Amino acid sequence: MRYPPEHKESTRARLLEAGGALAKKDGFASTGVDGLMAAVGLTSGAFYSHFRSKSELLEAIVESELGHSLDRFAGKTDEQLTAVLESYLSTAHVDEPARGCAVTTLSTEVARASVETREVFEHMLIRIKDELSTHLTRDDEAWIMISQMVGAVMIARAMASGKARESLLEAVLQRCRAMLDSEPRHDAAQRGAS
Amino acid sequence: MRYPPEHKESTRARLLEAGGALAKKDGFASTGVDGLMAAVGLTSGAFYSHFRSKSELLEAIVESELGHSLDRFAGKTDEQLTAVLESYLSTAHVDEPARGCAVTTLSTEVARASVETREVFEHMLIRIKDELSTHLTRDDEAWIMISQMVGAVMIARAMASGKARESLLEAVLQRCRAMLDSEPRHDAAQRGAS
DNA sequence: GTCTATAGGTAGATAGAC
DNA sequence: GTCTATCTACCTATAGAC
Numbered sequence: 508m509r510y511p512p513e514h515k516e517s518t519r520a521r522l523l524e525a526g527g528a529l530a531k532k533d534g535f536a537s538t539g540v541d542g543l544m545a546a547v548g549l550t551s552g553a554f555y556s557h558f559r560s561k562s563e564l565l566e567a568i569v570e571s572e573l574g575h576s577l578d579r580f581a582g583k584t585d586e587q588l589t590a591v592l593e594s595y596l597s598t599a600h601v602d603e604p605a606r607g608c609a610v611t612t613l614s615t616e617v618a619r620a621s622v623e624t625r626e627v628f629e630h631m632l633i634r635i636k637d638e639l640s641t642h643l644t645r646d647d648e649a650w651i652m653i654s655q656m657v658g659a660v661m662i663a664r665a666m667a668s669g670k671a672r673e674s675l676l677e678a679v680l681q682r683c684r685a686m687l688d689s690e691p692r693h694d695a696a697q698r699g700a701s
Numbered sequence: 702m703r704y705p706p707e708h709k710e711s712t713r714a715r716l717l718e719a720g721g722a723l724a725k726k727d728g729f730a731s732t733g734v735d736g737l738m739a740a741v742g743l744t745s746g747a748f749y750s751h752f753r754s755k756s757e758l759l760e761a762i763v764e765s766e767l768g769h770s771l772d773r774f775a776g777k778t779d780e781q782l783t784a785v786l787e788s789y790l791s792t793a794h795v796d797e798p799a800r801g802c803a804v805t806t807l808s809t810e811v812a813r814a815s816v817e818t819r820e821v822f823e824h825m826l827i828r829i830k831d832e833l834s835t836h837l838t839r840d841d842e843a844w845i846m847i848s849q850m851v852g853a854v855m856i857a858r859a860m861a862s863g864k865a866r867e868s869l870l871e872a873v874l875q876r877c878r879a880m881l882d883s884e885p886r887h888d889a890a891q892r893g894a895s
Numbered sequence: 896g897t898c899t900a901t902a903g904g905t906a907g908a909t910a911g912a913c
Numbered sequence: 914g915t916c917t918a919t920c921t922a923c924c925t926a927t928a929g930a931c
Contacts, residue, residue, distance in 0.1 A: 533813065534728075536731050539906065539907085540906080541905080541906080550917075552908095552909085552915065552916060553916075554907095555907095555908070555909080556914055560907085561908090610859075611809075615806055615810075616809075617859040618859045622861055626861040629859075632856065632860070633865065647872035650868065650869045650873065651849060651872055654850075654852035654873050655845060657852040658847070658848035658849060658850070658853070658855070659844075661808045661809060661851070661852070661855070662808055664809075665823075666822065666823040667816055667820040667822070668823060671823050675844045675848070677841075678840075678842075678844040679844065708896075709896070734925065735923080735925095743897070744898060745925090745926090746897070746898060746899075746900090746927085746928095747896065747897045748925095748926090749927080750896055754926085
């Protein structure tokens with residue numbers, strides 16, 4: 508074998524990173540195998556030694572990308588989470604889909620994908636919901652917060668003017684802040700004086 | 702001229718209807734001119750006597766589809782609006798994207814489209830927001846409600862199990878109901894005893 | 896306004912050399 | 914594991930007949 512075993516792993520990791528960014532920027536349907544392989548400095552034939560098909564790539568991207576999202580929400584204090592929410596509902600996030608949350612960009616295409624892909628999506632999103640739940644009183648609140656945030660960023664991107672985007676993002680951010688603050692907290696000590 | 706002038710209008714209307722349904726079901730990027738024209742019983746060459754390009758079609762679809770959405774929210778009493786929200790956040794809506802709200806299905810593709818298309822999107826969505834505002838105390842509340850509803854339906858479609866979908870939809874529906882009921886209404890008379 | 900024919904490009908995927 | 918070459922299919926768009 509001419510390549511050490513860790514080489515395949517590292518190439519796969521680069522494919523998931525580049526593939527995720529391209530899919531989030533241009534859409535998964537518009538991301539060609541050719542373009543993806545060129546982005547990592549390889550040619551299209553090599554793609555199929557890592558994934559059996561393009562749809563298998565989507566499944567792997569969903570797992571990888573939502574894993575990154577989970578990391579952003581996991582194990583935070585209330586203050587830290589507030590900062591994450593502010594960053595999520597910012598014009599910077601709206602302006603950079605390639606570096607942003609995959610739920611806002613890939614959900615509609617995952618909805619049209621295989622059951623396997625949707626199972627991975629559901630599993631990862633439930634883990635994110637469980638993380639948010641630790642800052643809230645009920646699971647319901649976490650679902651509401653996720654829906655709000657994802658919807659707001661996606662809609663803001665489809666708008667033309669900065670003014671409309673900002674009023675939308677600001678409205679949802681204020682509501683998310685209120686949802687965190689209004690909770691009768693079990694770990695109120697860690698929050699300090701706001 | 703072999704065709705009466707109203708024929709062009711009616712063909713255009715059929716193209717917008719079929720094109721909207723196909724774009725919502727399969728994605729606009731995956732909707733080919735060939736397939737669209739076949740769906741209305743014509744051939745691809747005829748497409749360009751109605752639209753100069755495929756992207757011009759998207760702009761027309763956005764205007765047409767969001768117009769339908771506006772109609773669903775316009776001029777309702779509080780009770781009627783509650784029924785609309787229930788139908789929006791239903792598994793039936795999640796299961797039938799082709800007949801559903803275009804904001805949930807086309808926003809990510811509109812985000813990657815021309816400024817003109819995004820201006821149409823923004824203009825129509827603001828009109829929808831203004832309609833919802835008449836049932837709420839502030840504009841902010843309408844933006845929050847729209848973000849929640851759109852995000853919830855989109856995420857529910859990307860999930861695999863009916864159980865997860867239902868708990869998500871139910872959570873957001875309860876919150877939307879609460880937002881309507883908790884408002885100090887100016888036209889409380891029309892709501893009757895709940 | 897719609898048709899057929901076709902241009903020129905790119906898509907996903909496979910075969911076999913190295 | 915990666916490369917080159919290639920297959921088949923489909924894409925958007927145009928030209929010219931009816």
